[in-house]
């Protein structure tokens with residue numbers, strides 16, 4: 001059975017801390033760390049639930065919510081808004097719901113229509129976090145964010161976020177906002193892709209924009225182990241009596257301010273992931289993972305090339 005926010009509060013203990021605080025779920029003994037969403041005062045679990053390629057049905061999502069991962073990420077392009085809508089029925093207020101509008105819908109009227117369609121599929125009357133899925137270089141960002149701000153004014157959206165926006169795109173979007181703020185940027189971050197460490201992460205911290213790390217397991221744990229010739233992930237996990245997946249998730253969220261959204265189809269995986277934030281890696285453990293596991297950080301030149309390629313494809317109606 002899923003507890004409502006109030007029931008959950010009455011079953012556990014909050015441990016205060018100025019920057020973040022911990023949720024102790026006394027019912028099953030797991031602990032979920034929380035982080036503030038920007039300066040909104042809203043607390044998010046450090047580890048939520050992703051739903052790209054999700055095929056697990058409602059039960060794994062409900063289990064995740066009951067274990068404190070009450071932050072679900074979806075998108076109009078994922079085809080999973082309906083199942084998320086079913087999973088949160090009767091429990092809407094306990095869940096922080098994030099979805100995304102696709103770049104091909106970034107004209108003003110299309111943003112509004114997309115939001116209404118997402119609301120219908122999610123079977124709710126508000127979206128907590130509405131995100132621009134990728135930049136669209138063929139449509140004025142001012143037009144797009146104007147529509148997003150209108151959705152906030154109409155009470156259909158609580159907060160505006162972006163996704164896959166690198167520094168330049170993020171600054172342009174911020175400049176175009178007239179009355180609300182961008183509260184989050186959802187970007188790829190994991191042990192083998194650390195691109196955001198080259199400037200974006202620091203900028204988001206300065207601006208108090210929450211980084212939501214997508215693909216924390218690099219879209220499959222085997223991608224990480226393939227880059228770990230000495231098996232340090234397993235070694236750290238063994239020392240901690242945790243699994244390699246839990247250590248990989250924990251490494252993402254141990255960076256202050258970051259929350260993450262692993263996707264898992266099975267109940268077992270969801271339970272394992274929900275127990276990934278109840279410990280802190282030591283400096284030595286983090287250093288071992290960061291030096292022994294091979295990773296990439298795409299620099300400004302490569303990011304600029306990707307931006308040009310994306311722009312070119314969008315001009316011919318693709319990559320949207």
Ligand code: NAP
Pocket residue numbers: 049050051052053073074133163164186187213214215216217218219220221245261262263264265266268269270272273
């Ligand atoms: P991910 O979370 O990095 O990895 C998912 C894979 O890891 C699945 O194969 C899953 O298997 C497996 N897994 C999960 N928990 C596991 C466990 N405890 N033990 C073993 N294997 C486990 O992949 P992702 O889907 O790329 O990223 C997560 C979420 O981020 C997405 O679902 C989506 O919400 C978001 N995302 C956003 C963007 C964007 O452009 N904004 C892009 C990519 C992803 P099972 O499913 O079989 O459990």
